[in-house]
Amino acid sequence: MLTSPLAFSLERGEKYLEQATRFLDEGYDLQAILSYRSAISAGFDNPAIRRDIAFAYYNLGMLDDAIKNMEVGVTISLRDPIMLIELGILYGARGNLPKSISVLKESLGQDPSQGDVYIYLGLALLRQGNTKLAWQAARIAEKLHQNPLLLLEKLQKSGEKEPENYPFENSSSIIALRQIVLNSAKQGENLIAKWGKGASLTDSFQGSTKVEGQVLGGYIGTFTKSELKPEIFDVVRHNKNYDLPTIVQTDGSYLLVQRIWPFDPQYWIENEEPKEIAASGGIHATVVPQVQPHDSSPKNASVDNNSKELFQLVKVDPSKIPLFTGSFHQKEYAVEQLLQLRKMGYLAYYLENKNAAGGLLYNVIAGEFLSVKEVLKAKTLLKKKGYDSFYFKK
Numbered sequence: 001m002l003t004s005p006l007a008f009s010l011e012r013g014e015k016y017l018e019q020a021t022r023f024l025d026e027g028y029d030l031q032a033i034l035s036y037r038s039a040i041s042a043g044f045d046n047p048a049i050r051r052d053i054a055f056a057y058y059n060l061g062m063l064d065d066a067i068k069n070m071e072v073g074v075t076i077s078l079r080d081p082i083m084l085i086e087l088g089i090l091y092g093a094r095g096n097l098p099k100s101i102s103v104l105k106e107s108l109g110q111d112p113s114q115g116d117v118y119i120y121l122g123l124a125l126l127r128q129g130n131t132k133l134a135w136q137a138a139r140i141a142e143k144l145h146q147n148p149l150l151l152l153e154k155l156q157k158s159g160e161k162e163p164e165n166y167p168f169e170n171s172s173s174i175i176a177l178r179q180i181v182l183n184s185a186k187q188g189e190n191l192i193a194k195w196g197k198g199a200s201l202t203d204s205f206q207g208s209t210k211v212e213g214q215v216l217g218g219y220i221g222t223f224t225k226s227e228l229k230p231e232i233f234d235v236v237r238h239n240k241n242y243d244l245p246t247i248v249q250t251d252g253s254y255l256l257v258q259r260i261w262p263f264d265p266q267y268w269i270e271n272e273e274p275k276e277i278a279a280s281g282g283i284h285a286t287v288v289p290q291v292q293p294h295d296s297s298p299k300n301a302s303v304d305n306n307s308k309e310l311f312q313l314v315k316v317d318p319s320k321i322p323l324f325t326g327s328f329h330q331k332e333y334a335v336e337q338l339l340q341l342r343k344m345g346y347l348a349y350y351l352e353n354k355n356a357a358g359g360l361l362y363n364v365i366a367g368e369f370l371s372v373k374e375v376l377k378a379k380t381l382l383k384k385k386g387y388d389s390f391y392f393k394k
Helices: 005-026 029-041 047-059 063-076 081-094 097-110 115-128 131-143 149-158 185-196 230-236 265-270 331-343 372-384
Strands: 175-182 219-223 246-250 253-260 321-328 349-354 360-369 390-393
Touching: 005 029, 005 047, 029 047, 047 063, 047 081, 063 081, 081 097, 081 115, 097 115, 097 265, 115 131, 115 149, 131 149, 175 185, 175 230, 185 246, 185 253, 230 246, 230 253, 321 331, 321 372, 331 349, 331 360, 360 372
Parallel strands: none
Antiparallel strands: 175 219, 175 253, 246 253, 321 360, 321 390, 349 360
């Protein structure tokens, strides 16, 4: 009996998937990518495959290809919140902060109990210069028992004071809930004790739920009083956001419920305007005599695209304020952005800086200005062109 073309294609695709998995396990990223591509051509494609391809490309330093495949994965996963996180991280690594922030917020909109996502969001907001929201993201992550130490260290170095109060400390008529179906009241007591000692509710509750397919961590949505069972509402209305979880008995079952702060996208949009941040002493430079700083009001600049090394500026003029538009791990991406800025008439440069791990970052400077007023004017113009920017307060 002859094998149908479809069955043959599926069998071949399965073999390619097996190859790809083996190559990934052995650290052969390029071979894994080629095998995955062959599997896709044979009719296999799903979010997990696109995710694996994306991270294989990332390991090879091919960030744009990683992003393209993760974007496909997000689309075919119907914008799964976990894949949105990973896409946001990749956008951040590429230096595309607006997109990174956008997809991280989308993920939190689906599940605001993800403390780790608040950390990623806070780091992106801080890079954008928005310390107010970055502080808030750090403190929410803490409330969800995630460790935002790196974010807090960066915020403290920024020199910006922490806000005296936060919106999530206030209750509202909208109640956002995490809920876990318990096997017994005793199980709930054990989980509450773990939470009280600082454990994450998600990490404390690995698969004990009676409800198959329930999201670990238990976020179930936002509710008004009329939408909740009276026995649940009577408990949570007295609770503040992120208080200890509470055991509720209803319909013969035990539930563990916790009130958290609803993620309101409108709030984060309205408060998204980047602010200036204080210098943290992170820029170390030496003088390159042949390169001089320039004001960056639009000029008719002539650019020689073959002379990219001339675009490096290794010391800023201490009498002026530099306006930064991006931070990249790969020099070619920094050069790409500054070339775009130069085509717009800005005399842009990149500045090398060491990151915390000892690697190099390439920070793009659109220009240097004599006053805060001039910087703010340039920020407004760049914002209209689709560029987010920040500057260091003197």
